[in-house]
Amino acid sequence: MKVTFPHMGYSHIAFKMLIQKLGHEVVMPKRPSENTLSLGSHYAPEFACIPFKILLGTYLEALEEGAEMIISSGGVGPCRAGYYGILHEKILKDLGYDIDFLVLEPPQKKAMNFVKTLRKLTAGNSIQTIWEAVSSTWLKLKVLDRIERLTYEIRPYEINKGDTTRAFEKCLDVIDRAWLKEDITKSQTRCLEILSEIPVDKTRNPLKIGIIGEIYVVLEPAANFDIQNVLGEMGIIARRSIYLVEWTKDNTFFKGEEHIKKAAKEYLQVPIGGHGILSVGNTILYSRQGYDGIIQLAPFSCIPEIVAKGILTKVKKELDIPLLTLFIDEQTGKTGIKTRLEAFVDLLYSKRQLRQGVVL
Numbered sequence: 001m002k003v004t005f006p007h008m009g010y011s012h013i014a015f016k017m018l019i020q021k022l023g024h025e026v027v028m029p030k031r032p033s034e035n036t037l038s039l040g041s042h043y044a045p046e047f048a049c050i051p052f053k054i055l056l057g058t059y060l061e062a063l064e065e066g067a068e069m070i071i072s073s074g075g076v077g078p079c080r081a082g083y084y085g086i087l088h089e090k091i092l093k094d095l096g097y098d099i100d101f102l103v104l105e106p107p108q109k110k111a112m113n114f115v116k117t118l119r120k121l122t123a124g125n126s127i128q129t130i131w132e133a134v135s136s137t138w139l140k141l142k143v144l145d146r147i148e149r150l151t152y153e154i155r156p157y158e159i160n161k162g163d164t165t166r167a168f169e170k171c172l173d174v175i176d177r178a179w180l181k182e183d184i185t186k187s188q189t190r191c192l193e194i195l196s197e198i199p200v201d202k203t204r205n206p207l208k209i210g211i212i213g214e215i216y217v218v219l220e221p222a223a224n225f226d227i228q229n230v231l232g233e234m235g236i237i238a239r240r241s242i243y244l245v246e247w248t249k250d251n252t253f254f255k256g257e258e259h260i261k262k263a264a265k266e267y268l269q270v271p272i273g274g275h276g277i278l279s280v281g282n283t284i285l286y287s288r289q290g291y292d293g294i295i296q297l298a299p300f301s302c303i304p305e306i307v308a309k310g311i312l313t314k315v316k317k318e319l320d321i322p323l324l325t326l327f328i329d330e331q332t333g334k335t336g337i338k339t340r341l342e343a344f345v346d347l348l349y350s351k352r353q354l355r356q357g358v359v360l
C-alpha cells in the first residue's frame, strides 16, 4: 500500500520510517508551496481555514504521485478541527479518488476509533514489529524536536549568517538515515556535535520572543514563512509554545497543559477550541518569564485564535507585554510578514532601551 500523511514541521522524517517499518511504501508529502495552497484553495470551501487548504493541497499532490492511503490526525471541537478528516475524505472521494482515509482521533476521546485505525495500518505485523516501529518513531520524533529546538537557541548568536540552517539540514539528513534505535541515539550525538561546531558570538544579548497560536501554522515553517529562522537571523531568540512530542503526550495520556490553562484562568476559564486557551495561558507564562514580546500566529478565520486575540488585547495592556498578531491566509506574503516583524523588533528594542534608561 502506498501511504502518505500531512507535512508538519520535520515530523515527516520520523513518520516515513514508521510507515516503512510497518511494511508500506511511502509517498513523501512535499513541503507546502504556493502550488499546494492554490490546489487546496481551489477545492476547499471558501471559508475553510488555511491549515485545511494546505493539507488538502498536500493530499492532492501525493495522490498525483500514486498515494493510495492517507493517514491524518483528527481533532475535537468546538472549532472546525473535528470535521477536518470527514470533509477532506468527502472532497477527495467526490473528485474521484478511490482512497483509504485513516483519521487518528485523540485516543482519550475516541479510544475505539483510535484502535480500529491503528489495526488497519498495522495489519499483518507482529506485536514485536509494531512495538519496534512505534517506539523507534517516537524516539526519532524526540530527537528531531530536540535538535530543532536547539537551532533556535544557536541561530541568534551565529557569526556567519546561515551556518545554523546549513548545519540543521545536515542534521536532518543524519537523523533521516538512522533506522534502529541505537542509530537514532547516535544520530542525536552526531547532531549535537555538528551544532556545537557553529562559530558563535556569546557576548550578544538577544531579545526573546514567544510564539503562540494555532498548532499547524506554529509547527509548519512553510505556513508561517519560516518565522523562527527569520527572527533567529535577525538576532532574536524565538521560542515557540508547541512541539509535536510534547503536544502528543499532553493530548493523549498526560495532562501536561494544565499549568498553561491555570495561567489563563484569570482571563479565560472555558476551552474555546483549537489552541485558544493555550495562546492566552502561554502569553501570561512568557510574560512572567521576562520575554520581550509575543507573536501570535493565527489562520485567517480561525475562531479560537480570534477570540484569544480579543482577550490578549487586555492581557498585553495589563502585563505590559508587546504582542503582534499575524493572520495568515492565501494573500499573505513573505515580504509583508518580514516588514511587520522588523517594525515589531524595532519596537521591542526601543522598549528595552527605555527600560535601561537610555534616552532615545
Ligand code: SF4
Pocket (backbone or CB within 6 Å): 049, 050, 051, 079, 080, 081, 082, 214, 273, 274, 275, 299, 301, 302, 303, 304, 305
Ligand atoms: S483551530 Fe482554527 S485553524 Fe485549526 S481547525 Fe480550528 S478554526 Fe481551523
